Every structure is written in C-alpha cells, then in structure tokens.
Amino acid sequence: MNTGLDVGSTTAKIVRLESGIITASKVVPSHRWKELLEYGNKWDTVETIATVETTEAIQTPEATEIIQATETTETTGTAETIVSTGYFRKTVPHTAAITEITAASLGVRYYIPDAQVIVDVGGQDTKVIDLRNNTFLINDKCSAGTGAFLELAAHYFDIPVESLGKLHTRASRCARINNTCGVFAISEMISQLVGGYTMEEVICGIHQAFARRIAQMIPPVETVVLIGGTVLNQGLVESFESIHGSTVVVPPSPQTVNALGAALYGKKLRPEQ
Amino acid sequence: MxxxxxxxxxxxxxxxxxxxxxxxxxxxxxxxxxxxxxxxxxxxxxxxxxxxxxxxxxxxxxxxxxxxxxxxxxxxxxxxxxxxxxxxxxxxxxxxxxxxxxxxxxxxxxxLGGIKDKEMFRTISGLKEKGLALDQLRVDDRARASDVFSALISFGDLQGDPAAFEEVLDTIPHTDVEYSSRVALIGVPPIYPDFHEVAESFGLHVVYDELPYEFVRLGGNDMQALAGSYRNYSFSGPITGRIEMIRQELDRRRVDGVIHYTQFACHHTLEDEIFRAHLDYPVLTVQGDLPRPSSEQLKLRLEAFSEMLEVMP
The missing domain is CATH 3.40.50.11890 (Rossmann fold)
Structure with a gap:
C-alpha cells in the first residue's frame, strides 16, 4: 500500500493507494496531521507503518509518538510506504520526502496525462509548474495570489473563508480592486464599501484581483490545471478563467492532488505495491 | 609603495x-x-x-x-x-x-601610476591556466563545484597575493564527485555564501559558473592582448553574444538544467525572460537580496529543481 501525506502550511492531506486505486483520502487542519495516520489505520485496520525510517529528521515528539503507536498495530506483514510532501514533509513520518512541485506534477498527471501547466494555489504560496519544459515559479514573498490573501479578506468581513465563493455568486457587479498587495487591498476594499459596493461585490473584486495576480505568473498556454484547496472557491476559478483566457481544468479533489502525487511516487519507489 | x-x-x-x-x-x-x-x-x-x-x-x-x-x-x-x-x-x-x-x-x-612590472602579466597568465584546468576538472567530475567556485571567484583579485594564491589553488582536492544532475549557474554570483554547498546537498553538480569563468577566460601578456581579450567580457556587451557564449558552454559541459541567479534590484534580473526564451534547457530562476545563509525558500527551489531534473520525464 502507498500512502501520500501532504502536510502544508494550512491543511494536512492523506491519500492511500492500493493497486493504483485511491482507497482513502482525508483533509484536516495542519496541526492535526497525526489524525490522518490514525484515520488511515482505522480505515485499513490490518496495515502498519513498518517501513518508516527513524531518521533524525523525523524524530520530533509527534513523529516518534506516531511511529510507536503504529508499530503496535496488528499487522499482516504488508509494508506501507509513506511519501511525505508539503512544508512539513521532513518532520512527519516518511519513507521518502518529495517537494510539492514533484508531488503536484505526478498527482495531476494521474487525472490529466497530457497536462501542460499546473497552478497550485496554496495557503502561503502559489506555484506555477510548466510540465512542457520542467520549470516552475513560486510566489512566496507576497501574500497576494495565495490563500492568505483570501483569509485576510474573510477575516475583515468576519466570515469563514469557505463562504467567499458562494457570496461571489450573489454579486451583480464587481468592485474594482487594483492593489496587488494583500495588505493594501484591504484598504481598497474599505474604500469600495464606503463608495457603495456591497460585501458580495467587493468579494468578487477581491477574486478578480487575486486572479490577475496569478495570471501574471503563467506562461502562454491553452489549458491550465488549477489545484490546491483555494480552487474549491468557484468564484476564484471563474475570475481566473475570465481574466487569463485559457481553458481551466480542476481535477477531482484538487486539495488532495499533491498527497496523491506523493503516494504515486511511493509506487515508483516500490512498484510491487 | x-x-x-x-x-x-x-x-x-x-x-x-x-x-x-x-x-x-x-x-x-x-x-x-x-x-x-x-x-x-x-x-x-x-x-x-x-x-x-x-x-x-x-x-x-x-x-x-x-x-x-x-x-x-x-x-x-x-x-x-x-x-x-x-x-x-x-x-x-x-x-x-x-x-x-x-x-x-x-x-x-x-x-594606478603606470606599469612598473610587466612580468606580472605572464605570472598571472600562468595562474589563469591553472584556473582553467581546475574548471575543467569539475566538468570532468573530479572536483567539487563549491571548491572550484571559491577558487574561480578569487581570480578577480587573486586574493591580493599571486604567489600565495597559487598555493591555495594547489591544495584544492581532486576528488570524484557523485551527483544526480549537472547544472549551470548563470547571472551574477549568488549573494548566499553557501549556495554551492546547498546545491551539492540536493545532488546538483554546478559545472559552469558563468561570471567566475570570465575571470579565468580573459587575460593577456601585454596591454594590447588585454584590450583584445577584455573587450569580449561577456557581461559587458550585447546579450546576444552572452547567449551564444552560454549555449556553447552548456553544450560543452553537458548540463541538464540551468539556474539563473538574480539579485534583487539588479538590472540583470530583467534578462531572465530572454534567457528562458533562448536557452533550450529547464531553467530555475532564484533571487537573493541581503547576504545571508541560503533561505528555506531557496532550498525548496533547489530541491524541487533537482527532483524535476531527475524524476520527471
């Protein structure tokens, strides 16, 4: 069995593969990543994490606890390969660790074998991966164009970030938000509210500003694959589609694609599984 | 004096x-x-x-x-x-x-008060021959890129003492190098003091340092020869000449990918799009600002680039 564990800045995700088929997946907040392994073990009660390397890198108190807990699980002798990815990839139990770039490339190709450009909108950064020439860009110096930008907007309105997409659909027009700096965009949001725009219309404007920021990072291409938890926001996806002009494809479960890619990497390491 | x-x-x-x-x-x-x-x-x-x-x-x-x-x-x-x-x-x-x-x-x-010791031209030419040999050594996987980079970058001033510098060159270890991919480092040199070591830790063998290579490539035994050589300093002329030079070296050194280091607020940063358009290799662009040990963001990029060169078809 191959497990992909993606512990990112905001959320932690797990995907389990058996004979190339996804048999389990789950998403929890990052700080609760341990639950994912417990969840996986309950889901597949006869497996164990026998192959986890107890390297220095994973000897955090949490990691040690998980390893000890799973070593006592009833086993059938079937080894599990855990490949970790995400910001915390080297501090959680893993057989191997890969970067999110490689994980995204492998995960997206599972669903879309001829994918050309992937945009992974994460909580703290955005990555653009051009599979045509194996290049990538990462924006991690500015919150605009990352999930943190939307968190700021949601925080201002005191609403859950998950509700932004639904509120966007209620807007009859979009307020223009020009600023590409997340912090200054809040000032501009306030100005637009003062100017008579509704919350929904300002949210629509925020999504468009977000989409413009991401679009600047993307090379010319006909089809873009969007992944990451942020693309569950339909308002953002629609804004991106209208601004970038490319065809946008969102694979099933866009939030767990990197965990899937990590699991697929494990399959590369141990093809017999 | x-x-x-x-x-x-x-x-x-x-x-x-x-x-x-x-x-x-x-x-x-x-x-x-x-x-x-x-x-x-x-x-x-x-x-x-x-x-x-x-x-x-x-x-x-x-x-x-x-x-x-x-x-x-x-x-x-x-x-x-x-x-x-x-x-x-x-x-x-x-x-x-x-x-x-x-x-x-x-x-x-x-x-500088006029030329007083013409013999220094020949002395330093000899040292540059040693520098070129050292550069070739890492191309042939027989020297660590971090050692060679330190030596080549020092050819800008020969550490203030050519005789002592020659001894430094002679102590650079010749050792077989293992790596996953061969990369070129173009642009101005990284402001991170540990850049080459970090690249090595991710299996990236830097076989071409664009600017330091100029330090050993150019030279001459008299003023006329110096003028004929240094007028071809690749960074100083049209970018077309630089692209041609880089292409030649990428081919000769059999690289798998290119890392373009850019410095925040340096006009050379604007050249990134040109290189990406004209070099037919995977290109990783990284940027530094203040002098610091390599950041985690930089390490992520180097690790991901190494993986892409090794894992992706």
Whole structure:
C-alpha cells in the first residue's frame, strides 16, 4: 500500500493507494496531521507503518509518538510506504520526502496525462509548474495570489473563508480592486464599501484581483490545471478563467492532488505495491 | 609603495599587479558581511559601499566598473568618492570596440601610476591556466563545484597575493564527485555564501559558473592582448553574444538544467525572460537580496529543481 501525506502550511492531506486505486483520502487542519495516520489505520485496520525510517529528521515528539503507536498495530506483514510532501514533509513520518512541485506534477498527471501547466494555489504560496519544459515559479514573498490573501479578506468581513465563493455568486457587479498587495487591498476594499459596493461585490473584486495576480505568473498556454484547496472557491476559478483566457481544468479533489502525487511516487519507489 | 586598490567588478587584475598595487575585489566581503545597508537597491553594491564608508575595508583607492556591468555601482561608487576615497571610473565598450577598450586600460594604468612590472602579466597568465584546468576538472567530475567556485571567484583579485594564491589553488582536492544532475549557474554570483554547498546537498553538480569563468577566460601578456581579450567580457556587451557564449558552454559541459541567479534590484534580473526564451534547457530562476545563509525558500527551489531534473520525464 502507498500512502501520500501532504502536510502544508494550512491543511494536512492523506491519500492511500492500493493497486493504483485511491482507497482513502482525508483533509484536516495542519496541526492535526497525526489524525490522518490514525484515520488511515482505522480505515485499513490490518496495515502498519513498518517501513518508516527513524531518521533524525523525523524524530520530533509527534513523529516518534506516531511511529510507536503504529508499530503496535496488528499487522499482516504488508509494508506501507509513506511519501511525505508539503512544508512539513521532513518532520512527519516518511519513507521518502518529495517537494510539492514533484508531488503536484505526478498527482495531476494521474487525472490529466497530457497536462501542460499546473497552478497550485496554496495557503502561503502559489506555484506555477510548466510540465512542457520542467520549470516552475513560486510566489512566496507576497501574500497576494495565495490563500492568505483570501483569509485576510474573510477575516475583515468576519466570515469563514469557505463562504467567499458562494457570496461571489450573489454579486451583480464587481468592485474594482487594483492593489496587488494583500495588505493594501484591504484598504481598497474599505474604500469600495464606503463608495457603495456591497460585501458580495467587493468579494468578487477581491477574486478578480487575486486572479490577475496569478495570471501574471503563467506562461502562454491553452489549458491550465488549477489545484490546491483555494480552487474549491468557484468564484476564484471563474475570475481566473475570465481574466487569463485559457481553458481551466480542476481535477477531482484538487486539495488532495499533491498527497496523491506523493503516494504515486511511493509506487515508483516500490512498484510491487 | 604598494597600495590596496578596491575594485567593484571585473577589471584586469594583472594590470593592477603590473602597476605594483594589490587589487581587492570589494564584492568578496559581501556574502559574509553583517552590514544592513542604510539605503539600497542592490545589496552587493550597497554593502561594499557601507563597508568602505564605515572604514571596515582597508583600501587606498577604488576602481568603479561603471559601464558595461553593474549600473548601481556608478552611484554607490560616487558616494564612496565623495567620502574622500580616490576613485576611478572604468567603462567597457558595449560595441566591443578594441580602441575604446585600450584607451580605458591606459586610463586605468595612469590612475594606478603606470606599469612598473610587466612580468606580472605572464605570472598571472600562468595562474589563469591553472584556473582553467581546475574548471575543467569539475566538468570532468573530479572536483567539487563549491571548491572550484571559491577558487574561480578569487581570480578577480587573486586574493591580493599571486604567489600565495597559487598555493591555495594547489591544495584544492581532486576528488570524484557523485551527483544526480549537472547544472549551470548563470547571472551574477549568488549573494548566499553557501549556495554551492546547498546545491551539492540536493545532488546538483554546478559545472559552469558563468561570471567566475570570465575571470579565468580573459587575460593577456601585454596591454594590447588585454584590450583584445577584455573587450569580449561577456557581461559587458550585447546579450546576444552572452547567449551564444552560454549555449556553447552548456553544450560543452553537458548540463541538464540551468539556474539563473538574480539579485534583487539588479538590472540583470530583467534578462531572465530572454534567457528562458533562448536557452533550450529547464531553467530555475532564484533571487537573493541581503547576504545571508541560503533561505528555506531557496532550498525548496533547489530541491524541487533537482527532483524535476531527475524524476520527471
């Protein structure tokens, strides 16, 4: 069995593969990543994490606890390969660790074998991966164009970030938000509210500003694959589609694609599984 | 009397030695400097400027390469000049005109008091031969890139003492290198002091350092030869010539990918799109600002690039 564990800045995700088929997946907040392994073990009660390397890198108190807990699980002798990815990839139990770039490339190709450009909108950064020439860009110096930008907007309105997409659909027009700096965009949001725009219309404007920021990072291409938890926001996806002009494809479960890619990497390491 | 002459970018160090002075590449102190510059665009120039103006760097005069390489140096160099340091401005010809190059070298020799020891031209030519051999050694996987980079970058001033520097070159270990991918490092040198070591830790063997290679590639045994050689300094002319040169080296050194280092607020950053369009290799662009050990963001990029070169079809 191959497990992909993606512990990112905001959320932690797990995907389990058996004979190339996804048999389990789950998403929890990052700080609760341990639950994912417990969840996986309950889901597949006869497996164990026998192959986890107890390297220095994973000897955090949490990691040690998980390893000890799973070593006592009833086993059938079937080894599990855990490949970790995400910001915390080297501090959680893993057989191997890969970067999110490689994980995204492998995960997206599972669903879309001829994918050309992937945009992974994460909580703290955005990555653009051009599979045509194996290049990538990462924006991690500015919150605009990352999930943190939307968190700021949601925080201002005191609403859950998950509700932004639904509120966007209620807007009859979009307020223009020009600023590409997340912090200054809040000032501009306030100005637009003062100017008579509704919350929904300002949210629509925020999504468009977000989409413009991401679009600047993307090379010319006909089809873009969007992944990451942020693309569950339909308002953002629609804004991106209208601004970038490319065809946008969102694979099933866009939030767990990197965990899937990590699991697929494990399959590369141990093809017999 | 031998003076220490600060130099802000590549000028022929053989000429400084031939004038019986000691060059000091002011950039070499930057990666390990603790200075937080008061005002800056590019940290490379701002840090050496403050190092000099705060009296931390012991130089008697300064040669500012103000045309054809680093544009920010022109202003920061003048700030140093206004603080009382005798300063000379050196310009490369964009059109590679040999007469203009010769006139610039003559002007520099005048500023340095005239040529007094022509034998230094030959001495340093010999050392550059050793530098080229060392460069080839890492191309042949028989020397660590971090060791070779340290040596090549020092050819800007030969560490102030050619004889002692030769001994340093002779101690560089010849060792078989294992790696996952061969990469070229183009652009200005990284401001991170541990860049090559970090790249090595991710299996990336840097087989071409664009700028330091210029330090050993260019030279000559007299003023005319120097002018004929240094007018071809790749950073100083049209980018088409630089692209041609890089392509040649990428092919000769059998690289798998290219890392383009860019410095925040350096005009060379604008060249990134051109390289991406004209080099038929995977390109990773990284950017640095203040001198610090390699950041986690940089490490992520290097690790991901290494994986992409190794794992992806």
């Amino acid at each position: 031998t003076d220490t002459v600060g130099i802000t970018a590549l000028i022929p160090p053989e000429l400084v030695y031939a004038c019986r002075h000691r060059p000091l590449d002011v950039n070499n102190v930057v990666p390990t400097s603790s200075i937080n510059p008061r005002s800056k665009l590019c940290a490379w120039t701002a840090v050496w400027r403050d190092e000099i103006m705060e009296g931390r760097m012991d130089i008697d005069s300064l040669v500012v390469v103000a045309g054809g390489d680093c544009h920010n140096a022109l202003v920061d160099g003048q700030k140093v000049a206004l603080s009382g340091v005798p300063t000379h401005y050196f310009f490369y010809p964009f059109d590679r005109d040999p007469d203009y190059m010769a006139s610039q070298l003559k002007g520099l020799a005048r500023f």
